[in-house]
Every structure is written in C-alpha cells, then in structure tokens.
Amino acid sequence: MDIRDIAKHAKVSIATVSRTINRVPTVDPALAKRVWKAIDELGYYPNTQARTLVSGKSRIFGLIISDVTNPFFPGIVQAFEEIAIQYDYEILLTSTVYDQQRMENAVRRMIERQVDGVAIVTFGMEEALLEHLRFRKLPLVFIDVGPPLPLVSNIRIQYQIGIRQAVQHLASLGHRRIAFVSGPPGLKSGDARILAFQNAMAEKNLEVPGAMIVSGHHSIEGGLAAFEQLAALPERPSAVMCSNDISAIGVMRKAYELGIQVPRDLSVIGFDDIRLAQFVIPPLTSIRMSQSELARLAFHALLADVERATPQPKGTEYFLTTELVLRNSTAPFESQT
Amino acid sequence: MDIRDIAKHAKVSIATVSRTINRVPTVDPALAKRVWKAIDELGYYPNTQARTLVSGKSRIFGLIISDVTNPFFPGIVQAFEEIAIQYDYEILLTSTVYDQQRMENAVRRMIERQVDGVAIVTFGMEEALLEHLRFRKLPLVFIDVGPPLPLVSNIRIQYQIGIRQAVQHLASLGHRRIAFVSGPPGLKSGDARILAFQNAMAEKNLEVPGAMIVSGHHSIEGGLAAFEQLAALPERPSAVMCSNDISAIGVMRKAYELGIQVPRDLSVIGFDDIRLAQFVIPPLTSIRMSQSELARLAFHALLADVERATPQPKGTEYFLTTELVLRNSTAPFESQT
DNA sequence: TTGAAAGCGCTAACAC
DNA sequence: GTGTTAGCGCTTTCAA
Numbered sequence: 214m215d216i217r218d219i220a221k222h223a224k225v226s227i228a229t230v231s232r233t234i235n236r237v238p239t240v241d242p243a244l245a246k247r248v249w250k251a252i253d254e255l256g257y258y259p260n261t262q263a264r265t266l267v268s269g270k271s272r273i274f275g276l277i278i279s280d281v282t283n284p285f286f287p288g289i290v291q292a293f294e295e296i297a298i299q300y301d302y303e304i305l306l307t308s309t310v311y312d313q314q315r316m317e318n319a320v321r322r323m324i325e326r327q328v329d330g331v332a333i334v335t336f337g338m339e340e341a342l343l344e345h346l347r348f349r350k351l352p353l354v355f356i357d358v359g360p361p362l363p364l365v366s367n368i369r370i371q372y373q374i375g376i377r378q379a380v381q382h383l384a385s386l387g388h389r390r391i392a393f394v395s396g397p398p399g400l401k402s403g404d405a406r407i408l409a410f411q412n413a414m415a416e417k418n419l420e421v422p423g424a425m426i427v428s429g430h431h432s433i434e435g436g437l438a439a440f441e442q443l444a445a446l447p448e449r450p451s452a453v454m455c456s457n458d459i460s461a462i463g464v465m466r467k468a469y470e471l472g473i474q475v476p477r478d479l480s481v482i483g484f485d486d487i488r489l490a491q492f493v494i495p496p497l498t499s500i501r502m503s504q505s506e507l508a509r510l511a512f513h514a515l516l517a518d519v520e521r522a523t524p525q526p527k528g529t530e531y532f533l534t535t536e537l538v539l540r541n542s543t544a545p546f547e548s549q550t
Numbered sequence: 551m552d553i554r555d556i557a558k559h560a561k562v563s564i565a566t567v568s569r570t571i572n573r574v575p576t577v578d579p580a581l582a583k584r585v586w587k588a589i590d591e592l593g594y595y596p597n598t599q600a601r602t603l604v605s606g607k608s609r610i611f612g613l614i615i616s617d618v619t620n621p622f623f624p625g626i627v628q629a630f631e632e633i634a635i636q637y638d639y640e641i642l643l644t645s646t647v648y649d650q651q652r653m654e655n656a657v658r659r660m661i662e663r664q665v666d667g668v669a670i671v672t673f674g675m676e677e678a679l680l681e682h683l684r685f686r687k688l689p690l691v692f693i694d695v696g697p698p699l700p701l702v703s704n705i706r707i708q709y710q711i712g713i714r715q716a717v718q719h720l721a722s723l724g725h726r727r728i729a730f731v732s733g734p735p736g737l738k739s740g741d742a743r744i745l746a747f748q749n750a751m752a753e754k755n756l757e758v759p760g761a762m763i764v765s766g767h768h769s770i771e772g773g774l775a776a777f778e779q780l781a782a783l784p785e786r787p788s789a790v791m792c793s794n795d796i797s798a799i800g801v802m803r804k805a806y807e808l809g810i811q812v813p814r815d816l817s818v819i820g821f822d823d824i825r826l827a828q829f830v831i832p833p834l835t836s837i838r839m840s841q842s843e844l845a846r847l848a849f850h851a852l853l854a855d856v857e858r859a860t861p862q863p864k865g866t867e868y869f870l871t872t873e874l875v876l877r878n879s880t881a882p883f884e885s886q887t
Numbered sequence: 888t889t890g891a892a893a894g895c896g897c898t899a900a901c902a903c
Numbered sequence: 904g905t906g907t908t909a910g911c912g913c914t915t916t917c918a919a
Contacts, residue, residue: 215895225906228906229905260603263898269911287624306627315635318635327597494831553912564891566888597913599911600911605914889919893915895912895914
C-alpha cells in the first residue's frame with residue numbers, strides 16, 4: 214500500500230497524490246477530492262521514513278532525561294510530548310539512568326534516527342553528551358549548562374528568586390538554623406542552588422555552618438540519608454530546604470521514622486514543585502520551577518534553531534523563573550523540647 | 551555523509567560497506583578493517599530511515615500508556631526502554647491522557663512511523679484503539695483486554711492471588727468491615743479486581759455491602775473523594791483496599807485531613823506496588839504487580855510475533871502473578887473511639 | 888568475495 | 904494544474 218496505489222485508484226499521478234497530501238494549494242479541488250477519497254477507502258497512511266529520506270527532516274526531537282521513574286521528569290515528558298504533537302513532531306525519549314554507557318548509546322540512537330534536535334534535561338553528564346553531539350550541527354538545548362556555541366540553547370533557571378522567597382519565609386517564621394540538602398556534589402545546577410541559598414541567608418544575616426549543607430543526591434534515598442545526618446547534629450536544624458522535592462520527601466520520611474513531626478518540629482521546603490508535592494503528607498511547600506514551562510521553552514528553542522536560517526554564533530538563552538508555593542510543611546519556629 | 555563517502559574513503563563499493571556494517575560474514579577481513587576505519591575517521595552513522603525504507607522493518611515498537619505523570623507508568627516505560635535497547639529497538643512513547651482524540655492521533659503517528667508492533671498499557675479505550683489497529687496486521691499486546699485474534703497477545707494479570715492474600719491478611723488482623731476503592735466504573739481491569747475482592751471476602755465469610763465499594767478512578771483525586779465518601783458512612787470501614795496505589799495514597803491523604811490515623815485507625819492496602827509505595831508515610835502495604843516483569847512480557851510478546859513466521863490464530867497469552875507486600879499501612883483492628 | 892544496479896516510498900524540479 | 908522523472912541512503916539481488 215503506497216502512494217502509487219492511491220494514484221491508480223484515484224486515476225491521477227503520484228505527484229498529484231503527494232501534492233494533495235501535502236496540501237499544496239494548486240491542486241484542482243476535484244482531483245484532490247478523488248485523492249482523499251482513495252486515501253480514505255484504502256486506509257492509506259504516508260510512510261514517514263520515506264518522507265524523511267527525501268526531505269532530510271525527520272520531525273523527531275530527542276529528549277534525554279536522567280530517569281523516568283524520578284517524579285521530576287514525567288511532568289517534563291508530558292508537556293514536551295504535548296507540544297511536539299501540536300507541531301507534528303515525534304519524540305524519542307531516553308533515560309540515561311545516570312550511566313555513561315547508556316548515555317552514549319542514546320546519542321548514537323538519536324543520530325541514527327536522524328533527530329532534528331535534542332533536548333538534554335539530565336542531572337550531570339552534560340559535558341560528555343555534548344562531546345558526542347557538538348559536531349553534528351544539531352540543535353541542542355540544555356538547562357543552564359550548555360556552552361555558548363551556535364545551535365546550542367540554554368534555559369537559565371532563576372534559582373535566586375524562589376530561594377530568596379523561601380529563606381525569607383522561613384526567617385519570618387522565626388527559623389534561624391536552616392539546613393540545605395543539596396544535589397550530588399559537583400552538579401552545576403545543584404551548586405547554583407546552594408549558592409543562591411547562601412546568598413539569601415547572608416541577606417538575612419543568617420549563618421550557614423558547613424554541617425548545615427549536606428548532599429541529598431536528588432533522590433528519596435539521598436534525602437533519607439541527609440536528614441539522618443542532620444538529625445544527629447548536636448544542634449539540629451529547625452528547618453530544611455531541599456534542592457529538589459524528592460529529597461524533601463526523603464527528609465520528611467526520615468523525620469517520620471525518627472518521630473520528628475513535620476511541620477511542628479521541623480519545617481521542610483522542597484524545590485521543583487512536582488505534582489506529587491501537593492499530595493504528600495503533609496503537603497509540601499516548594500519552590501516552583503514549572504515543568505511544563507520548561508518543556509515549552511526547550512521545545513521552542515529547538516524549533517527556533519531548526520527554522521533559523523543562520524544560527525546565532527553564541528547560541529540562545531531563555532529564562533525560567535522560580536517562585537515559592539506555600540503549603541503545609543512549614544510552621545513557626547518554637548523552641549522545642 | 552553517507553555510505554558512498556565511506557566507500558570512496560575505504561576504496562570499496564557501497565555494497566561492501568553495507569555488508570560490513572551488517573556484519574555479513576563473507577566480507578574479506580582486510581576490506582572490513584578499511585571500512586571500519588573509514589567509518590571511524592569520518593564519524594559515520596548509518597541512516598536508519600533509509601534502512602527501514604528498504605527492509606520494511608523499523609525496529610520501533612509503539613508504547614501507548616495513559617499518562618506518564620501517573621506514577622504507575624514510569625516503571626513500565628523504564629523497563630520497556632531497557633529491554634528495547636538491549637534488542638536494538640527504539641520506542642515511540644505516547645500518552646493518551648484519557649482522551650479519545652489524542653489516542654487516535656497516537657495510532658496514526660505510530661502507523662506513519664512504521665512501528666513493528668504496539669504495546670497498549672492504558673486504562674480504558676482499548677477497544678477504540680483496537681478498532682484502528684486491527685487491520686494493519688501489526689503485532690499488538692494488551693493487558694487482559696485484547697481479543698483472541700492473530701498477532702494479538704494478552705498479558706493476563708492474576709489478580710486473585712494477591713487480592714486473596716490481602717484479604718486474608720486483613721481478616722487475620724481482625725478487620726471485618728473492609729471497603730474496596732475500585733477503578734473507573736466499567737473498566738475491565740478494574741472490574742476484575744472488584745470481582746477478585748468479592749470472591750476473597752466470600753471465602754472468609756465477610757460481607758461486602760454495596761456502600762463498601764466506591765470508585766476511586768485510579769487517581770489520587772479519586773482516592774481522596776472515595777475515602778471522603780467512605781468516612782461519611784454510619785459504619786466506617788476499618789480497612790480499605792484500593793484498586794491501585796495512587797488511589798490508596800489519596801485515601802491516606804484524606805484520612806490525614808480528617809484526623810484519622812493510618813494504620814492505627816485505618817488500615818490501607820494498595821495495588822501495583824509502585825516504587826513510591828515504599829516512600830509514602832506510612833509505607834504502603836500493597837499488592838505487587840511487577841512493572842518490569844509486565845514490560846518484559848509485553849516486549850517479548852511483540853518480539854515473538856515479529857519473528858514468528860505464521861501467527862497463532864487466536865493470539866498468545868502470558869501470565870503475570872501478583873503478591874502481597876507487607877509494609878506499615880495495616881494494623882490490627884481495635885474497636886475505636 | 889566483490890561490484891553494479893534496481894528499488895524501497897516519497898518529494899520536488901522540470902516539462903508540458 | 905498535472906505528469907514524468909531523478910534521487911534521498913540504504914539493502915539485496917545478480918553477475919562477475
């Protein structure tokens with residue numbers, strides 16, 4: 214079943230069928246009608262592979278994430294897919310699962326499938342990824358960590374805004390010993406959050422002893438371990454800010470195990486504002502970094518580079534704001550026990 | 551950059567390049583070496599689209615799910631992708647988001663991209679999906695709801711096993727008023743769970759009044775509403791079994807709002823055993839339906855049909871067991887208040 | 888064992 | 904406005 218069958222059935226040439234399908238305006242309406250009828254009757258679907266082969270454009274974007282089972286990512290995947298469909302793009306999704314091998318494999322697959330661009334939304338390994346992708350003159354979009362190169366876009370997350378709001382919120386509740394559960398050590402996006410936290414604390418004249426910053430690895434397990442460590446401190450923090458929501462969930466979970474009640478005995482604030490945040494017990498106050506907005510920006514960054522005739526020499530930048538979302542995981546500080 | 555460039559660079563014909571890449575054993579090792587060298591030096595990647603065009607096989611499987619942001623699905627997506635990579639398959643993921651239009655769209659895209667098979671793991675709409683896919687002589691795999699047709703596989707979930715274990719567990723804790731929060735009304739997989747529940751209750755000589763079965767729509771919000779309804783009953787249940795984990799999470803969340811403590815005042819059991827189940831507060835006892843095993847079965851079902859010379863006239867069946875996983879959301883019944 | 892050439896399904900240039 | 908045809912990058916006969 215191909216374009217020829219339709220042509221035969223509609224008694225036109227294959228070129229006319231092709232034009233009709235592609236809605237070229239010069240086709241005689243009467244012929245077009247015959248063609249659509251034939252398409253309908255025979256249940257014909259154009260072969261995208263063949264189209265790609267001749268046009269050179271696959272209308273596929275790659276989306277590389279760290280791990281779908283991390284609740285941070287599905288919101289992005291969902292939104293990215295949504296927009297992709299609108300623009301008649303397909304998406305090739307892949308998780309690196311924090312594995313170098315998997316990641317290189319992913320890159321190879323994307324290139325072989327002729328993707329028109331790749332969005333890289335991962336925790337770490339972006340440099341290695343770039344290494345493999347940079348010479349392909351492929352549009353790329355990163356979160357924060359892309360180099361200033363043609364065809365490379367960056368979405369800059371404005372951590373400072375939301376984090377400042379969060380610190381001010383905690384300070385106004387009377388908290389002074391505020392801990393920060395960071396991401397994996399050395400991760401740029403994580404370091405940016407720590408820095409923003411330190412700045413915001415300094416603005417409020419609050420101290421941040423070294424012991425008050427611990428790594429949570431951006432995972433539930435990491436949050437568990439981080440709070441275990443914090444709880445063992447001679448002077449336990451009365452509030453904890455986390456580098457992302459799932460480590461905050463881990464913190465709350467560990468607090469629960471230790472008989473420490475959130476928010477009565479401990480205030481917790483997450484980051485990302487994943488959908489789940491509103492459903493945990495207690496509902497988690499978090500700093501929103503809109504996943505759908507992030508996906509939207511990433512998609513449009515790619516699309517812009519696909520359509521741009523001559524690339525920007527230093528790439529393109531986009532900005533995404535963050536803001537505090539109040540729920541029930543924070544409460545006024547009261548001297549405990 | 552194509553196969554001709556490699557041929558030129560290695561001073562062989564394109565046929566030899568093709569054979570080398572495809573590891574046809576009759577290629578002279580010396581030539582093969584030259585070819586690989588050229589491939590390496592030029593950074594060549596074969597064009598999958600072109601390969602697909604001639605071979606007729608895309609090595610892409612479609613995976614249709616309801617919604618990535620529903621925590622039940624990522625585990626399946628992850629595992630499916632994992633196996634796909636092993637077998638050098640690509641996966642085209644799409645969410646129907648419970649929308650008929652989206653779903654039809656998804657089917658069209660899959661066909662246009664020449665997928666070699668489709669795994670349908672959705673809540674509902676399978677009949678409509680089938681309608682569109684059945685005449686394409688495409689391997690299909692469903693959970694429970696596929697018709698007995700050639701090229702259609704089914705993974706039969708053995709609900710009864712785990713549900714019986716759960717009911718027995720609750721009964722042994724002294725619970726008699728056990729409610730069931732079901733899935734969307736009319737959903738086959740949901741109805742199967744209700745039936746299994748009723749059977750198991752009957753075995754223990756426990757009654758199931760109509761008011762004790764309420765719909766939870768397989769969502770957190772649904773669980774919220776379901777338990778609101780159950781809590782308002784003159785004789786409140788002392789235990790609730792849920793048709794899936796996220797509605798169980800909704801139930802626990804509503805109980806929290808109402809000041810009902812889990813598990814002291816209310817025992818809760820989920821279904822699916824999603825990864826999150828172990829991290830909620832309190833950790834959720836659940837009936838495991840292994841998502842990775844499910845994905846594995848689905849993938850192999852598709853693969854088997856792709857490779858099978860003559861299809862089974864009535865399709866193929868696979869079985870997946872379920873089992874109770876004990877955590878902390880259940881406790882002995884004690885007369886309350 | 889290797890190469891020449893046909894053709895996979897489609898688009899687009901060109902001729903009518 | 905429509906048809907003919909070359910060719911996208913590859914695999915696979917077929918002949919040498």
